Amino acid sequence: EAQVTQNPRYLITVTGKKLTVTCSQNMNHEYMSWYRQDPGLGLRQIYYSMNVEVTDKGDVPEGYKVSRKEKRNFPLILESPSPNQTSLYFCASRDTSTYNSPLHFGNGTRLTVT
Amino acid sequence: AQSVTQPDIHITVSEGASLELRCNYSYGATPYLFWYVQSPGQGLQLLLKYFSGDTLVQGIKGFEAEFKRSQSSFNLRKPSVHWSDAAEYFCAVGPVSTGNNRKLIWGLGTSLAVNP
Numbered sequence: 001e002a003q004v005t006q007n008p009r010y011l012i013t014v015t016g017k018k019l020t021v022t023c024s025q026n027m028n029h030e031y032m033s034w035y036r037q038d039p040g041l042g043l044r045q046i047y048y049s050m051n052v053e054v055t056d057k058g059d060v061p062e063g064y065k066v067s068r069k070e071k072r073n074f075p076l077i078l079e080s081p082s083p084n085q086t087s088l089y090f091c092a093s094r095d096t097s098t099y100n101s102p103l104h105f106g107n108g109t110r111l112t113v114t
Numbered sequence: 115a116q117s118v119t120q121p122d123i124h125i126t127v128s129e130g131a132s133l134e135l136r137c138n139y140s141y142g143a144t145p146y147l148f149w150y151v152q153s154p155g156q157g158l159q160l161l162l163k164y165f166s167g168d169t170l171v172q173g174i175k176g177f178e179a180e181f182k183r184s185q186s187s188f189n190l191r192k193p194s195v196h197w198s199d200a201a202e203y204f205c206a207v208g209p210v211s212t213g214n215n216r217k218l219i220w221g222l223g224t225s226l227a228v229n230p
Contacts, residue, residue: 004157033217040222041222042204042220042221042222042223043158043204043220045217048215048217050215056215058215058217090157090158092157092158100146100165100208100209100216102148102160102163103158103160103218104160105150105157105158105159106157107155107156107157108155108156108157
C-alpha cells in the first residue's frame with residue numbers, strides 16, 4: 001500500500017531535549033516536505049526536499065533541521081525544542097514527474113513541548 | 115497576493131442533508147485547486163482536484179466541486195452527508211513557486227460536524 005509513515009504519533013518532551021520525528025514514503029517520490037498545523041494558522045511548510053541531499057527552507061524553518069540521505073526518508077529534527085513548537089506535524093510527499101500531482105500525507109505527529 | 119479563504123470555520127449538518135463548503139481564492143493565473151479532508155487522528159487525504167476542462171469535478175466519497183472562474187470559487191458539495199463525513203476540510207490552490215519549490219496555498223479549514 002502506498003503510504004507516508006510518520007513516527008511517533010504522539011510525543012511529549014521537555015524544553016531543550018533533542019528529538020527526531022521520522023518520515024518514510026514507499027512511493028519513490030522525489031519531493032518530500034514537512035508542515036506544521038496550528039489552530040487559526042492553518043498548514044505551514046517548514047522544510048522541503050526536491051531529492052536526496054537537496055533540502056531547503058519553507059515558510060517557518062526556524063528551530064528545525066532536516067536531512068535527506070535516502071530518497072524514502074526525510075526526518076525532522078528539533079535540536080532544542082521550545083514550547084512554541086508544540087504543534088501537529090505532517091510529512092508529505094509528491095510525485096514530481098507529473099506537474100502538480102497531489103501531496104500524500106502521513107497521519108501526523110502531535111508534539112507537546114513543556 | 116495569492117490567498118485562499120474558507121469563510122465557514124465550522125458547519126453542522128444533519129445526517130442525510132446536503133452539504134456545501136465554500137472556498138474562495140485569489141490567484142493571478144489559472145489555478146490548480148484541491149480539496150483535502152482530515153479525519154480525526156488522520157493525515158490529509160485528497161478528495162478531488164481541478165486542473166482544467168470540465169468545471170464540475172467528481173471526487174472520492176461522493177464529493178464533487180465546481181470551479182467558477184467568475185466568482186473565484188471552488189465550492190465542495192455532497193448531496194447526502196454521512197456521519198463518517200465529520201472531519202476538517204481544506205481547500206488549497208497552487209502552484210506558488212519559490213525557487214524550485216512549487217507549493218500550495220492552504221485555507222484555514224472548515225470543521226464539519228454531522229448530527230445523527
